[in-house]
Amino acid sequence: xxxxxxxxxxxxxxxxxxxxxxxxxxxxxxxxxxxxxxxxxxxxxxxxxxxxxxxxxxxxxxxxxxxxxxxxxxxxx
Numbered sequence: 412x413x414x415x416x417x418x419x420x421x422x423x424x425x426x427x428x429x430x431x432x433x434x435x436x437x438x439x440x441x442x443x444x445x446x447x448x449x450x451x452x453x454x455x456x457x458x459x460x461x462x463x464x465x466x467x468x469x470x471x472x473x474x475x476x477x478x479x480x481x482x483x484x485x486x487x488x
Contacts, residue, residue: 418442423487427476431455432464434473436480438487446488448481 423438437449453461469477 415442422446423484425480425483427473427480429473429476433461434466434469434477436477436484438484448484448488450477450481 418441420440420443421437422440424435425437426433426435432452432454435449435451435453437451438446439449440446450466452464452466454464456462
């Protein structure tokens with residue numbers, strides 16, 4: 412069965428801006444299934460356009476900001 416965006420329900424989403432990048436912590440439930448945590452990074456391009464990027468590694472400052480968001484998201488699961 413192919414992915415259907417209409418079946419993907421966003422339960423929680425919060426972002427932290429780090430200047431030229433931002434990290435978003437979200438909780439999604441697909442087709443009323445088990446809620447799952449998603450962490451994504453976006454980077455800012457030239458014309459203030461945000462594009463998705465590989466999350467990869469976090470700096471200590473990023474981890475310190477994202478950790479409470481993860482805890483908050485886990486409370487919604």
